[in-house]
Amino acid sequence: MNIDTIKNGYVIDHITSGNAMKIYELLELGKLDCQVAIITNAKSKKSGTKDIIKVGELINLDMDKLAYIDSNITINVVKNDKIIEKKKLTLPEKLVNVCMCNNPRCITSTEKELDQVFILTDKERNIYRCIYCETKLNKN
Amino acid sequence: MNKEVRHLTNIEELSVDEIDDLIKVANDIIANPNKYKDKCNGKILATLFFEPSTRTRLSFESAMLRLGGNVLGFSEANSSSVAKGESLSDTIQVVGGYADIIAMRHYKEGAPLVACNKSSIPIINAGDGGHNHPTQTLTDLLTINREKKRLNNLVIGLCGDLKFGRTVHSLITAMSRYKNIKFILISPKELELPEYVKKEVLEKNNIEYIETNNIEEYMSRLDILYMTRVQKERFFNEADYIRLKDYYILDKNKLKNAKDDLCIMHPLPRVNEISTDVDNDPRSKYFLQAKYGVYIRMALILKLLEVK
Numbered sequence: 255m256n257i258d259t260i261k262n263g264y265v266i267d268h269i270t271s272g273n274a275m276k277i278y279e280l281l282e283l284g285k286l287d288c289q290v291a292i293i294t295n296a297k298s299k300k301s302g303t304k305d306i307i308k309v310g311e312l313i314n315l316d317m318d319k320l321a322y323i324d325s326n327i328t329i330n331v332v333k334n335d336k337i338i339e340k341k342k343l344t345l346p347e348k349l350v351n352v353c354m355c356n357n358p359r360c361i362t363s364t365e366k367e368l369d370q371v372f373i374l375t376d377k378e379r380n381i382y383r384c385i386y387c388e389t390k391l392n393k394n
Numbered sequence: 395m396n397k398e399v400r401h402l403t404n405i406e407e408l409s410v411d412e413i414d415d416l417i418k419v420a421n422d423i424i425a426n427p428n429k430y431k432d433k434c435n436g437k438i439l440a441t442l443f444f445e446p447s448t449r450t451r452l453s454f455e456s457a458m459l460r461l462g463g464n465v466l467g468f469s470e471a472n473s474s475s476v477a478k479g480e481s482l483s484d485t486i487q488v489v490g491g492y493a494d495i496i497a498m499r500h501y502k503e504g505a506p507l508v509a510c511n512k513s514s515i516p517i518i519n520a521g522d523g524g525h526n527h528p529t530q531t532l533t534d535l536l537t538i539n540r541e542k543k544r545l546n547n548l549v550i551g552l553c554g555d556l557k558f559g560r561t562v563h564s565l566i567t568a569m570s571r572y573k574n575i576k577f578i579l580i581s582p583k584e585l586e587l588p589e590y591v592k593k594e595v596l597e598k599n600n601i602e603y604i605e606t607n608n609i610e611e612y613m614s615r616l617d618i619l620y621m622t623r624v625q626k627e628r629f630f631n632e633a634d635y636i637r638l639k640d641y642y643i644l645d646k647n648k649l650k651n652a653k654d655d656l657c658i659m660h661p662l663p664r665v666n667e668i669s670t671d672v673d674n675d676p677r678s679k680y681f682l683q684a685k686y687g688v689y690i691r692m693a694l695i696l697k698l699l700e701v702k
Contacts, residue, residue, distance in 0.1 A: 359523045361502040365481055368508065376594075386504025387525055390590065 263288070264315060265330040265337075266307040271295055273324045274305035280319050280352070283309065318346040322353070322393075325380070347374050349382060349391075357389040400698050401517040403506040405528040405568050412697075413568070416532060417539050419693035420686070427460070430692065433701050434463030440493035441467030442485070443520070445501040449662055449684060450520050450529070454497040457691035461701075466493065471501075483512045490514045495699055497529075497691075516698035524558045529694065530661050531564040533687035534620070540686065541657045541679055542617060546573040549615050553580040553642055554622035554667055556587040561661045562622060563591050570599045577603040578612045582641045584634070585624065609642050614651040619644070621660045621667050621680075645669040652677070659683050 269277065274292050277283070283290045288311035298304040309315075312333070320327055321343040329341040349372040355362050362368050362384070372382040372391050382391040402408070408416070423430050439458035443451050446469060455465045482500070486509045489496060497518045498509055503525035509517045521527040539545055550569065552562050556579055566587075569575050577596065579587050586605065596603050606612065613619075624639045626632075643666055644658070660668060660680040672678055695701075 357503065359501070359503045359525075361482070361500070361504040361508050361522075364502055365483065365508055367481070367483070384504065386507050387502075387523075388504075 259335065260289075260308055260310045260332050261335055262312050263308065263310045263332050264312070265332060266309070266320070267304070267328045267330060268298070268300070269305035269307065269327055270301070270324050271303045271305055274307055276323050277307060277320065280323060281316060283307070286311065286313065288313075317341070317343060318349060319352050321345055322349055322382075345374055345377060345380060348372070353391060353393075355384040355387065355389055356392055357384065357387050360384060360387040360389060362386055399514065399516055401506070401510045401513070401519075402528050402694065402698065403510060403517070403519040403522075404526045405531045405564050408528075408532075410571050413532070413535060416690060416693045416697060417536050419696065420536050420689040421540070423689045423692050430461055430696075432462040433696060434458060434461035434699065437461075437463040437495070437699060437701075438493040439463055439465050439467075439695065440489045440496045441465060441469075441520075442489060442496055442498040442500075443467065443469045444471040444505075445499050445521070446470050447499055447521065449687070450499060450527075451497075453684070453687040454518075454520060454529075454691055456688045457695055460688065461692055461695060463494075463695075467497075482508055486512045486517075487514075495695060518694065518698065521560070524560050527560050527564060529687070529691055530561045531568050532690045532694065533683060534561070534565050534659065534661070535568060536686045536690045537659060537679060537683040538618060538657065541682075542655075545569070546575065548572075548574075548617045549576045549578065549612075551578040551580055551612065551616040551619045552587075552622070553609055553619065553644075555585045555624045555638075556581040556622070557585040558625060559622045562587070562620070563595075565620065566591060567595050570595050570601050575601055577601065578616065579603055579605045580607065580609050580612075580642070581605075582607055582638060584638060585641075609644065610648050610651070613648065614653065616652065616656055618657045618659060619652070621658065621664075623660075623663065623665050623667055640666050642667055643669055644672055646671050646675070649675065649677070 274294055291308040293306040295303045296306050325343050325345050327343055330337045331339040351370050354370050371385045375381050375383045441451050441454050458465050490513055495516045497520045499520040500522050503523035505522045506519035519526055556562050626635050656677045658678045662684055
């Protein structure tokens, strides 16, 4: 399978298999005018299989959203056919309007103007909690 | 959040020293009530109760009246502008012009944080769903302090709904900051203490705890037995509630091996979980506990209004 190399843009690599479509949707890549390629179940020396997304333009990527979905991702920044930077992600301390609290008793379920805010309460176990009701964020 | 105004949404916002000070003031109020009867002259407490409550609302109102202040408010969402679709943020900003301090109970968890972010006057969380209820915890701490003369070196039995019981979670959090505390967690499997409380509070602070579903098994070791009600309003499924509501009923027989100086507590209201034949036992402190709630709330109002 051949997918064109990109002149300027990003290669989002080492995505855990199955996460590419989540990223596509959360980052709203379908709304871009440029080419976007999604490769699923590509061979990986590290993990057996992986997903890859190629974006054919240097858009503003929301690193917090990417890290929230999969902090193992590597972002290759491509400029004039060359990888000029490899970015590793770190878990953001705070997530704002990335996901919604799924506690039906949370105040965010009725006060619609509120931002959905989660803070990282346990870095080792990758646990985020809603700042309002403190319910643990369920990533699935 | 308005930095100049001090609120109380969660017991952890108070340091151990601040809690000690509040208990000290509450004890002084009990000893010298006349000294405090005019401290809040001209001040108004708004009790905004979006969810019904007898004890908490009346104890706040009693507290403010005993300090010489006045009270206004509502006791259910239907009698407020919420019924017309007003947001909590708007209600809080409006009431800020009518009162000097707010005690708020809301059925939605996290509502106090929203209120604090919008309020120009102190907000006291009087309970937000199954989340926090810091003044109940302060009441519990004052009760333990008065009845046991200490807040350390205690074996505390918590019995009943340990899953949804916010008073239990807050009490564990508060007591975990004192020395040599041990917990006996007594509940049916379905109402066990949530994992996050065990991991993030008990285990993180190296607090010893034992889980059991037998109320009598560790009775002889307890200094405090804290009974809780299985709360109907926390269940989505009524069948589960009916199955679990009478799982524990404390009666005289179950107390036969208990210490003479055991302190039996309950945040109230009680349904069936403590038999009325226990009420006359001198170790029963739950009605006294409800009374102490007024004094600790008086101390808290004075602190948040910065009245000396």
